[in-house]
Amino acid sequence: MREVARGLGLELEVVARPYAGVRGVWVREGEEVPEIPREGGFKPLPKRWVVERTFAWMGRNRRLGKDYEYHPEVTEAWMYLGMIRLLVKRLARAA
Incomplete structure (x- = not known):
């Protein structure tokens, strides 16, 4: 995938979700997952x-x-x- 992006002149940044239960938090490949406090109730995602x-x-x-x-x-x-x-x-x- 990175080779294809490079060939097209695009910059590709791979991100991964730290774990399935948390939404809206992304970490770069190889970075440590931050500890996120769990909150109750409905909160819509920004976009x-x-x-x-x-x-x-x-x-x-x-x-x-x-x-x-x-x-x-x-x-x-x-x-x-x-x-x-x-x-x-x-x-x-x-x-």
Whole structure:
């Protein structure tokens, strides 16, 4: 994998989760895993809610509610149209 990244001129950094029960903590390869205190209760991951919110916006478009397109390019085009619709709606409200 590193050879492929080097051949493409990309920088690759391998990270690993210290253990499965902890989310959002990554360590570089060869580094020691820090001790993390366990906290109770639900805490959303920092970026995950942004992705989930975007999926919810896309799901409001009837055509994107289910993935039944044969070609992935068609789905991609509909996703662009859905986001364009959302952004135009926001711009119209702001004006």
